[in-house]
Amino acid sequence: MQHAVVQSFPMLEARDLACLKGDRLLFHGLAFRLQAGGLLRVAGPNGVGKTSLLRLVTGLALPEAGELRWRDRSTRREREAFHAELLYLGHAPALNDLLSPLENLRFACAAAGDEVDEEACIRALERIGLARQLDLPARVLSQGQRRRVGLARLFLSAARPLWVLDEPFTALDVHAVADLAATLSAHCAGGGMVMLTTHQDAPFATPPAVLDVGAFAC
Numbered sequence: 001m002q003h004a005v006v007q008s009f010p011m012l013e014a015r016d017l018a019c020l021k022g023d024r025l026l027f028h029g030l031a032f033r034l035q036a037g038g039l040l041r042v043a044g045p046n047g048v049g050k051t052s053l054l055r056l057v058t059g060l061a062l063p064e065a066g067e068l069r070w071r072d073r074s075t076r077r078e079r080e081a082f083h084a085e086l087l088y089l090g091h092a093p094a095l096n097d098l099l100s101p102l103e104n105l106r107f108a109c110a111a112a113g114d115e116v117d118e119e120a121c122i123r124a125l126e127r128i129g130l131a132r133q134l135d136l137p138a139r140v141l142s143q144g145q146r147r148r149v150g151l152a153r154l155f156l157s158a159a160r161p162l163w164v165l166d167e168p169f170t171a172l173d174v175h176a177v178a179d180l181a182a183t184l185s186a187h188c189a190g191g192g193m194v195m196l197t198t199h200q201d202a203p204f205a206t207p208p209a210v211l212d213v214g215a216f217a218c
């Protein structure tokens with residue numbers, strides 16, 4: 001009896017990436033693959049190009065050379081389809097200081113094209129530990145609370161398989177670090193993917209694969 005050959009390709013793949021900043025080539029020849037369920041930690045010293053790599057992956061910047069592929073198609077050619085499956089949280093939470101966490105979260109979801117009702121946003125903010133800050137202006141929040149407002153989107157983004165997170169653990173207390181690590185591990189266990197930068201160890205259910213950008217530095 002003959003079996004059909006099932007072609008297996010990585011969900012996200014970087015091929016031979018080079019990154020130019022100003023007139024400086026940060027890295028070249030960078031490649032990685034991320035499969036469903038994968039957790040990838042982007043590592044390396046300050047300034048090596050970790051954030052720059054995440055910006056290439058998300059399409060916020062273009063590589064000097066090389067290609068990014070999602071579901072075996074170029075992310076540049078299939079930009080809309082790729083972005084519909086991607087959640088990117090940058091290293092600084094982009095909050096409007098005059099708006100409350102609830103208003104900020106609703107705005108961020110709407111801007112990303114996610115239809116999320118107020119009740120779901122409230123539940124997400126409560127889950128991330130901001131039940132008592134729902135209606136405060138963001139300008140009075142602590143750094144860790146500001147970070148949590150951004151992270152609340154994780155609880156509204158299960159339908160987006162690829163999460164790209166720049167320093168998500170920064171400013172979080174030890175309990176919040178453990179909760180976030182559990183949330184990311186659960187996303188991966190459900191078939192999602194997480195690519196993140198962090199300078200600290202976090203208690204993931206399974207140790208992440210590590211991509212050392214320094215190995216490709218110029």
Ligand SMILES: Nc1ncnc2c1ncn2[C@@H]1O[C@H](COP(=O)(O)OP(=O)(O)OP(=O)(O)O)[C@@H](O)[C@H]1O
Nearest residue numbers: 021022023024026045046047048049050051052053
């Ligand atoms: N116009 C420019 N010309 C030359 N180099 C630049 C220019 N803009 C940015 N850079 C360099 O590009 C690098 C960008 O680093 P990036 O933020 O990606 O590093 P990182 O690995 O995320 O660092 P960190 O761990 O500090 O967050 C830095 O080394 C910075 O000095």
